[in-house]
Amino acid sequence: MASERELSLLADVRPVDFEVLEDGKNVFVSPVSTLESSPSSPEPASLPAEDLSTNSNGPKPAEVMPDDDREDLFAEATEEVSLDSPERDPVLPPESPPVITPVTPTTLVAPRMELRSVTAPVIFDRSREEIEEEANGHLLDVEINVSDPEKVGDGMNAYMAYRVTTKTSLSMFHKNEFSVKRRFSDFLGLHSKLATKYIHIGYIVPPAPEKSIVGMTKVKVGKEDSSSAEFVEKRRAALERYLQRTVKHPTLLQDPDLRQFLESSELPRAVNTQALSGAGILRMVNKAADAVNKMTIKMNESDAWFEEKQQQFENLDQQLRKLHASVETLVCHRKELSANTAAFAKSAAMLGNSEDHTALSRALSQLAEVEEKIDQLHQEQAFADFSVFSELLGDYIRLIAAVKGVFDHRMKCWQKWQDAQVILQKKREAEAKLQLANRPDKQQQAKDDIKEWETKVQQGEKDFEQVSKTIREEVQRFERERVKDFKTVIIKYLELLVQTQQQLIKHWEAFLPEAKSIA
Amino acid sequence: MMEGSDDGPDFLSEEDRGAAEALPVMTAGPSRCSHLKKPSRERSSRWDMLRAINVDLQTDAALQVDISDALSERDKVKFTVHTKSSLPNFKQNEFSVVRQHEEFIWLHDSFVENEDYAGYIIPPAPPRPDFDASREKLQKLGEGEGSMTKEEFTKMKQELEAEYLAIFKKTVAMHEVFLCRVAAHPILRKDLNFHVFLEYNQDLSVRGKNKKEKLEDFFKNMVKSADGVIVSGVKDVDDFFEHERTFLVEYHNRVKDASAKSDKMTRSHKNVADDYNRIGSSLYALGTQDSTDICKFFLKVSELFDKTRKIEARVSADEDLKLSDLLKYYLRESQAAKDLLYRRSRSLVDYENANKALDKARAKNKDVLQAETTQQICCQKFEKISESAKQELIDFKTRRVAAFRKNLVELAELELKHAKGNLQLLQSCLAVLNGDT
Numbered sequence: 001m002a003s004e005r006e007l008s009l010l011a012d013v014r015p016v017d018f019e020v021l022e023d024g025k026n027v028f029v030s031p032v033s034t035l036e037s038s039p040s041s042p043e044p045a046s047l048p049a050e051d052l053s054t055n056s057n058g059p060k061p062a063e064v065m066p067d068d069d070r071e072d073l074f075a076e077a078t079e080e081v082s083l084d085s086p087e088r089d090p091v092l093p094p095e096s097p098p099v100i101t102p103v104t105p106t107t108l109v110a111p112r113m114e115l116r117s118v119t120a121p122v123i124f125d126r127s128r129e130e131i132e133e134e135a136n137g138h139l140l141d142v143e144i145n146v147s148d149p150e151k152v153g154d155g156m157n158a159y160m161a162y163r164v165t166t167k168t169s170l171s172m173f174h175k176n177e178f179s180v181k182r183r184f185s186d187f188l189g190l191h192s193k194l195a196t197k198y199i200h201i202g203y204i205v206p207p208a209p210e211k212s213i214v215g216m217t218k219v220k221v222g223k224e225d226s227s228s229a230e231f232v233e234k235r236r237a238a239l240e241r242y243l244q245r246t247v248k249h250p251t252l253l254q255d256p257d258l259r260q261f262l263e264s265s266e267l268p269r270a271v272n273t274q275a276l277s278g279a280g281i282l283r284m285v286n287k288a289a290d291a292v293n294k295m296t297i298k299m300n301e302s303d304a305w306f307e308e309k310q311q312q313f314e315n316l317d318q319q320l321r322k323l324h325a326s327v328e329t330l331v332c333h334r335k336e337l338s339a340n341t342a343a344f345a346k347s348a349a350m351l352g353n354s355e356d357h358t359a360l361s362r363a364l365s366q367l368a369e370v371e372e373k374i375d376q377l378h379q380e381q382a383f384a385d386f387s388v389f390s391e392l393l394g395d396y397i398r399l400i401a402a403v404k405g406v407f408d409h410r411m412k413c414w415q416k417w418q419d420a421q422v423i424l425q426k427k428r429e430a431e432a433k434l435q436l437a438n439r440p441d442k443q444q445q446a447k448d449d450i451k452e453w454e455t456k457v458q459q460g461e462k463d464f465e466q467v468s469k470t471i472r473e474e475v476q477r478f479e480r481e482r483v484k485d486f487k488t489v490i491i492k493y494l495e496l497l498v499q500t501q502q503q504l505i506k507h508w509e510a511f512l513p514e515a516k517s518i519a
Numbered sequence: 520m521m522e523g524s525d526d527g528p529d530f531l532s533e534e535d536r537g538a539a540e541a542l543p544v545m546t547a548g549p550s551r552c553s554h555l556k557k558p559s560r561e562r563s564s565r566w567d568m569l570r571a572i573n574v575d576l577q578t579d580a581a582l583q584v585d586i587s588d589a590l591s592e593r594d595k596v597k598f599t600v601h602t603k604s605s606l607p608n609f610k611q612n613e614f615s616v617v618r619q620h621e622e623f624i625w626l627h628d629s630f631v632e633n634e635d636y637a638g639y640i641i642p643p644a645p646p647r648p649d650f651d652a653s654r655e656k657l658q659k660l661g662e663g664e665g666s667m668t669k670e671e672f673t674k675m676k677q678e679l680e681a682e683y684l685a686i687f688k689k690t691v692a693m694h695e696v697f698l699c700r701v702a703a704h705p706i707l708r709k710d711l712n713f714h715v716f717l718e719y720n721q722d723l724s725v726r727g728k729n730k731k732e733k734l735e736d737f738f739k740n741m742v743k744s745a746d747g748v749i750v751s752g753v754k755d756v757d758d759f760f761e762h763e764r765t766f767l768v769e770y771h772n773r774v775k776d777a778s779a780k781s782d783k784m785t786r787s788h789k790n791v792a793d794d795y796n797r798i799g800s801s802l803y804a805l806g807t808q809d810s811t812d813i814c815k816f817f818l819k820v821s822e823l824f825d826k827t828r829k830i831e832a833r834v835s836a837d838e839d840l841k842l843s844d845l846l847k848y849y850l851r852e853s854q855a856a857k858d859l860l861y862r863r864s865r866s867l868v869d870y871e872n873a874n875k876a877l878d879k880a881r882a883k884n885k886d887v888l889q890a891e892t893t894q895q896i897c898c899q900k901f902e903k904i905s906e907s908a909k910q911e912l913i914d915f916k917t918r919r920v921a922a923f924r925k926n927l928v929e930l931a932e933l934e935l936k937h938a939k940g941n942l943q944l945l946q947s948c949l950a951v952l953n954g955d956t
Contacts, residue, residue, distance in 0.1 A: 315808050323801035330794040337787035344780040351773045356766050357920050363927060483813045487952070490820055494949050501942040505935060512931040518924040 142247045143167040144262075146240035149232045151219065152183075158220045159183045160232060162239060166262045172254070178263060184209075184216075186267055187239055193257045194246070199402075200409045201463075202470030204478055205252065206245040207398045209238035237387060241395060248481070290408070299411050303468065309475055310407055317400045324393040331386045338378035345371035359518045366514040370507050377503050384496040392489045396482065403478060410467045417460030424453040581605055584702045584717065586695040587615065591687055595619055596648045598694055602717045608709075609718055616720045620647055623694055625723065626701075629712045637862045637900075638907035639707065640915055642700035643851035645693040653683045671800045678796070678832070685836060689844070696848075747861045757905070763912050764860050771853040778846035785843055788835035792828050799824035816952060823948040827941060834937045841930035849919060856915050863908050866901045873897040 148163040165179035191208035198205050215231040247253050261267065301307045345368045352364030431446035581604065588599035601615040627644035630636050657679050664672055701707045716723070799821045806817030873894040880890035 312810060316805075319801065319805045319808060323798065323805065326794060326797040326801050330791065330798065333787060333790040333794055337784070337791055340780065340784040340787045344777070344784045347773070347777040347780040351770075351777045354766070354769045354773050357916065360920050360923055363923070367927065479811055483811050486813055487816055490816070491949065491952055494820075494823075494945055494952070498942060498945045498949065501938050501945065504938040505942065508931050508934045508938065512928065512935065515924065515927040515931050518920060518927070 141168055141170050142253065144240065144243045144247060146236055146243065149236050150181075154220075156217075156220055159185075160216075160219060160235070162236060164243065164262065173259065174263060180262065180265055180267075182261070182267065184211075184235070184239070185269070186261065187242065189267075190246075190257060190261045191242075194252060194255060197255070197257075198252065199406060200413070200467075202406055202410065202467040202474060203249070203251060204399070204403055204406050204474045206242060206249070207402045208242055209235060210398075234387075234391070237391065238395075241391075245395075245399075245481075249477075299414055305472070306407070306410070306468070310404075313400055313403055313407075317397065317404075320393055320397050320400070324390065324397060327385065327390045327393060331382050331390060334378055334382035334385060338375050338382060341371050341375040341378060345369070345375060357518075363514050363518050366511055370511045373507050374504065377500050377507075381496070381500050384493065388489055388493045388496065392485065396485075399478070399482075403475070406471055406474065410464070410471055413460075413464050413467045417457065417464045420453060420456045420460045424450065424457050427453050582702045582708055584695075584698045586691055586698070589687070589691045591648075591650070596687075596690065598691065600698065600717060608714055614718060614720075616717065618716070618723075620645070620694070622716065622723050623697060626712060626716050627697070630701075630707065630710065631858075633710075636707065636710075637866070638859070638904035638911070639704070640852070640855045640859050640911045642697055642704070642707075643848075643855050645690070645697045648687075648690040650683065650686060653679065653686055657683065668800065668804070670803070671797075674796060674800070678793075681832075743861075746865070759909060760860065760863065760905070764864075767853055767857050767860060771850070771857060774846055774850045774853055778843065778850050781838075781843040781846055785835050785839040788838060789832065792831035792835055795824050795828035795831060799828060819948060819951060823944060826944050830937050830941050830944070834934065837930065837933040837937070841926045841933065845922065845926045849922070852915065852919075856912065859908055859911060863901070863904045866897065866904050870894075870897040870901040 143166070145165040146162050147165065150161045150163075152159055152161045161181045161183050163179050164182050165177070166173070167177045169176060188208050188211075191205070194205050212231070212235075215228070215235070218228045219232060246258065252258060348364055348371060349368035352361045352368060355361040355364055427446065427449045431443065431450055434443045434446050583603040585601055586598050587601040590597040590599075596619065598618050598620075599615050600618050601613075602609070603613045605612065624644055627641065630641045657676075660672070660675055660679055667675075701710075701713055707713065802817050802821035802824060806814045806821055808814075809817060873890070873896075877887075877890040877894045880887045
């Protein structure tokens with residue numbers, strides 16, 4: 001039973017994996033040149049590969065991989081491929097331990113999971129082919145899974161611990177495969193550390209999943225129903241996507257805090273992430289202050305690119321929100337449809353029972369069965385609607401908020417530079433005045449001041465230029481990622497729709513002869 | 520629904536040639552289903568499907584009735600009833616009259632009140648045409664015109680118009696089925712009122728029941744159902760009827776439940792289809808505004824959603840037609856069958872009472888002749904009803920089984936057709952998208 005559960009969990013996780021594997025190649029620029037020289041690597045025609053070779057502003061290479069490591073990587077790659085064994089039973093990675101306390105989410109979600117492990121094979125095939133393609137041409141670096149949500153403690157102090165498993169070939173990590181247990185506040189802590197370090201210099205740091213007091217309280221209280229199971233599953237998937245996005249970012253990947261998060265078994269509790277803590281309140285105050293400042297800063301945009309991009313992101317934000325709302329309505333209605341179909345199935349069964357013509361009675365019972373199966377299909381489809389489509393849109397809405405934040409920081413940077421210039425001007429005026437007043441003692445001070453502020457102005461200008469440059473790169477990277485993400489996810493969603501239709505056909509084809517046989 | 524949108528241009532062409540945006544239903548001027556005069560293959564097949572509720576129709580040359588045209592005005596619907604007959608009772612061989620819903624009800628009630636027809640299942644009256652919901656929606660759409668894009672507005676308008684048209688067609692079909700059933704019934708087709716209904720080309724001056732009459736009806740129904748309870752307590756000597764009674768009561772309740780649930784299910788389906796519409800529009804907007812190469816992608820997916828939506832809407836409409844309508848119809852028919860059984864039980868009770876009265880009279884030796892005649896009459900009545908009732912109930916079963924069979928088979932076939940269509944759409948879209956990437 002336990003192995004079944006883990007199996008199905010991995011089935012759920014696998015389809016997402018290959019995205020990471022595919023995208024990993026962004027990280028390595030220099031190896032591309034070595035690859036190009038190697039005779040055995042046909043460059044697959046996939047888009048990102050071309051990007052790497054042509055993109056001059058690509059991320060700084062993480063490590064230059066020596067050639068012998070490349071062998072290891074390929075070995076790793078083939079190992080990866082063999083893990084997805086032909087029997088399509090996902091093999092457990094050696095590190096993942098047996099599940100300790102079976103949490104309700106897995107058992108409750110199991111029916112869906114098992115069904116999805118039926119649906120997963122279609123995606124498996126593709127991922128295996130692509131992995132093979134990848135293995136030939138590119139290097140795999142970091143693969144992250146978040147799994148096994150486990151409730152630790154009880155009462156209001158309880159929390160969910162998630163297992164974060166990393167598989168990597170990068171030498172900056174101590175091992176190739178390792179896993180740790182983390183709780184939600186740890187993730188928030190990681191995000192806040194990365195944010196403080198990187199946002200103000202222009203990097204788009206992926207936002208962490210949102211807190212949910214209601215959801216968590218239900219879980220803490222121990223309410224073992226499907227909605228809390230759903231909540232945990234939703235959160236687990238969101239955390240996984242969050243980490244995957246973060247490690248895809250070449251600069252963030254090198255951050256020691258991230259490494260510590262992924263590797264070290266003990267992590268200092270991030271208390272600053274609590275909403276009601278002192279730090280939390282400080283954050284809220286800062287946010288409010290920022291909002292006010294944003295309104296007062298009037299920036300002379302010398303670069304039309306930025307203005308254009310900001311406008312684009314505004315539009316995109318609006319559109320995504322609208323689409324998100326529509327998809328959420330769809331999820332809701334499909335769930336309704338599923339419930340109504342189930343009710344009808346029962347009713348049809350009753351009708352079949354009371355019908356005294358035997359053949360018709362049998363046909364009606366069959367109809368009831370078909371409708372029941374269709375209800376199952378609807379449920380699965382609703383889940384897919386949600387987890388694949390709706391969540392992606394939600395993620396991107398938050399990501400765009402992060403992008404907007406980065407733009408705002410650039411504005412602040414500009415403001416700082418301008419302020420420095422103003423002060424420099426004042427200092428110069430002061431110095432000129434002193435010269436006229438002929439006060440040599442203060443003049444030296446003034447001259448020093450001027451020097452100081454000149455450097456500050458220069459620094460400010462340099463910072464601003466740097467931020468602008470970084471933002472340009474980041475936005476381009478973001479756009480690339482966005483295009484890829486959307487394409488992959490939408491294709492996956494359509495494939496799931498295809499499967500639903502195929503199942504529908506199967507069910508109705510089974511029913512048709514029954515209906516025809518009514519004498 | 521597809522047929523609705525196909526008929527869209529026809530629907531609008533009679534009026535509103537000037538006003539482009541005005542919603543046809545709301546403006547002055549009736550909307551006409553004039554295309555009914557020349558049914559296309561698709562539309563006539565729809566009529567056939569509706570007639571499937573009663574399978575044994577209209578191959579009878581002696582009397583053929585149909586509704587050839589219908590006009591929907593603000594608060595009433597005018598049906599053109601067209602008759603073709605070789606019977607001598609009629610002055611001509613082919614003729615048409617215009618009738619309204621109230622006149623159908625009058626005809627139905629005249630059958631019910633006719634003692635001679637007590638032993639037959641009276642075909643259930645068609646439900647009143649009800650466009651209120653649809654009109655409301657169209658009105659709301661008109662009000663909300665400013666808040667959505669032009670494409671969305673046009674799409675939704677088309678949809679609502681299709682819905683209106685579908686409801687319209689359904690009500691026409693229900694009225695037609697009623698007439699056809701009467702025409703097919705060996706006894707009822709000879710009814711004088713029926714002939715008047717078909718032939719008399721003036722207004723029948725049948726007004727709808729006023730409040731007093733409606734109240735009277737209400738009380739009559741209450742008395743009838745109370746009586747029904749009493750009468751049903753009497754155990755029937757005849758096994759056949761006893762069995763039929765138990766069966767019908769249970770069946771009627773379950774059909775009612777199934778019909779309600781089926782309705783909910785089809786409505787949910789329609790909601791999902793509507794959502795696809797909105798998603799398609801959003802994707803379209805995303806596609807047109809995006810600057811990267813994903814815009815083509817979005818546009819293709821938006822197109823897919825639009826097409827899928829049409830299919831989903833058709834699925835919903837077909838389910839509604841094959842399943843919900845079927846169940847609703849048999850709900851009404853089983854009620855009519857129950858009414859027949861009630862009438863028979865009533866006459867049985869009367870007969871038994873007459874017997875008792877006769878015995879009493881004989882014992883007292885008073886009014887014996889009168890009691891005897893009463894008893895004779897009751898006996899005859901009871902036997903007449905029993906005889907025809909048996910045949911009617913057997914026919915009912917045959918009809919029911921045939922109708923269910925036809926509809927279930929067609930339902931399955933249509934579901935398959937739509938699922939396959941959907942599948943093909945999805946697969947071809949995927950092929951294009953994968954090819955691009």
